[in-house]
Amino acid sequence: MTEILIAGTCITGFSIFLLVRKEKITTPVLFSVMVLTLWFFRFFFLYLKVKVDLINIPWIVLVDQNLFFLDGVFLFWYTKAINKETKSVLKESFHLIPFLIAVGYAVMTYFSIPGENLIRTFQNISEQLEKQARAYSIYELIFILGIITHNLIYLGLSFKKVKKYNKAILFHYSNLNKVNIKWLNKFILIWLILLTLPLLIYFINYIYPVFEIGLIQNIFVFSLFISAVIFGSNVLMQSYANVTVAKKTISRHRNKSLKNPDQVAQKFMDLENYMQQKKPYLETNLTLGSLAEQLKMNANELSFIINNQSKGNFFEFVNFYRIESVKKALEYTDEQIIQIAYDNGFNSKSTFNEVFKKVTGVTPTQYRKNVGQNK
Structure with a gap:
C-alpha cells in the first residue's frame, strides 16, 4: 500500500x-x-x-x-x-x-x-x-x-x-x-x-x-x-467551451427581430442557400459564432432560426450537410472513407461514424457497398 x-x-x-x-x-x-x-x-x-x-x-x-x-x-x-x-x-x-x-x-x-x-x-x-x-x-x-x-x-x-x-x-x-x-x-x-x-x-x-x-x-x-x-x-x-447562452437574449431576438414566421422561414432559406453554395461546413472548427459572423447575423438569432426551422441543434444542422457531401463522395470516388470524412469537416473517426449512422441508418462502409450494388 x-x-x-x-x-x-x-x-x-x-x-x-x-x-x-x-x-x-x-x-x-x-x-x-x-x-x-x-x-x-x-x-x-x-x-x-x-x-x-x-x-x-x-x-x-x-x-x-x-x-x-x-x-x-x-x-x-x-x-x-x-x-x-x-x-x-x-x-x-x-x-x-x-x-x-x-x-x-x-x-x-x-x-x-x-x-x-x-x-x-x-x-x-x-x-x-x-x-x-x-x-x-x-x-x-x-x-x-x-x-x-x-x-x-x-x-x-x-x-x-x-x-x-x-x-x-x-x-x-x-x-x-x-x-x-x-x-x-x-x-x-x-x-x-x-x-x-x-x-x-x-x-x-x-x-x-x-x-x-x-x-x-x-x-x-x-x-x-x-x-x-x-x-x-x-x-x-481538456479544453473548455464558452457555453454561456442567455435564454432571455434569445427570447428578446425572438420577440423583436423574428416575430414574423415568414421572416424566420425566409432567413432559414437564405441560410440553406449559403450552406450549399459557400460550404462553410467544410471548415473543421466551424462554430455558431463564426457562422453568424459570416452571415453578419447575431449568434443568438442564428441559433433560434436553426432550432426553430430544422428542429435540431447547430451540431446536427452542420453535420447533416457534411454527411450529404460525404454520401456524394462515397458514390463517385474510391477514396478512403476516413479521408473523405476529414475533407468534409470531420476531425474524428468515431464522431463521423456515429453521426453518419444516425443520419443514414447504416455505416459508411455499408452505404458505399449498397451504392455499388445499385449501380
Whole structure:
C-alpha cells in the first residue's frame, strides 16, 4: 500500500504542476487544481499515518477523515465552473458547512485530549478493527453514513451539470472532440463506485464484521489511486467551451427581430442557400459564432432560426450537410472513407461514424457497398 500512496502523491502533485504552468489558468482549471490538491494531501496524510510516528503529529488522525466532506463539493464546483455558473466565494461557501462542522468537532477533540492519549486511542481502535472486536459507536456510524450521503448528493448534482454542459455545446460547436466532457460523466460514475462502495462496505463491516479491515483499506487506497489517474490525465488534455447562452437574449431576438414566421422561414432559406453554395461546413472548427459572423447575423438569432426551422441543434444542422457531401463522395470516388470524412469537416473517426449512422441508418462502409450494388 505504501507504494500506491507514494505513486498517488507523485501523480497528483505532477498533474497540479502541469496545470498551473498553463498559459491561461481558467476557472475550470483552477477548480480541477483544487480537486487534485485535495487528493494530493489525502495520499500524503495516509502515507504519514502508515510510515511516521504519529506522536509528533497527532492532529493528522483527526484531519484526514474530514477531507471526505470536500470531494463531492470540489467536484461540484468544478462542474459549475465548466458551465460558467460559479458565484462569489462567499455565496459558494455554504457548501462547506458539513466540512466545517466536522473540522470544528475535530478541533475540540484535539484540544480536549492530550496528543499521546489521542494516538493511543487511534491505535487501539485500529487494532480492534483488525481483530474484528470493535464495539461500534453511534457517532462513528453517523459520521460514516454522513460522508456517504454527502458525496452521493454532490456527485448526483455534478452529474447533472456535466449533462447540461454536454447538451449546451451541441448548440455552439460542429465538432465536439476538444470541448466535450463525456469522460467526466463516466468518471463521476466510477468515482461514485470507487469512493462510496468501500465506505459502504466499511460501514456494514463496522456493525457486522465480515471482511478484514486491511483488505478494505487496500481496496479503498487503490480506488483513490485509479480515480486520481483518470481525473488527472483527462483534465490535463481538456479544453473548455464558452457555453454561456442567455435564454432571455434569445427570447428578446425572438420577440423583436423574428416575430414574423415568414421572416424566420425566409432567413432559414437564405441560410440553406449559403450552406450549399459557400460550404462553410467544410471548415473543421466551424462554430455558431463564426457562422453568424459570416452571415453578419447575431449568434443568438442564428441559433433560434436553426432550432426553430430544422428542429435540431447547430451540431446536427452542420453535420447533416457534411454527411450529404460525404454520401456524394462515397458514390463517385474510391477514396478512403476516413479521408473523405476529414475533407468534409470531420476531425474524428468515431464522431463521423456515429453521426453518419444516425443520419443514414447504416455505416459508411455499408452505404458505399449498397451504392455499388445499385449501380
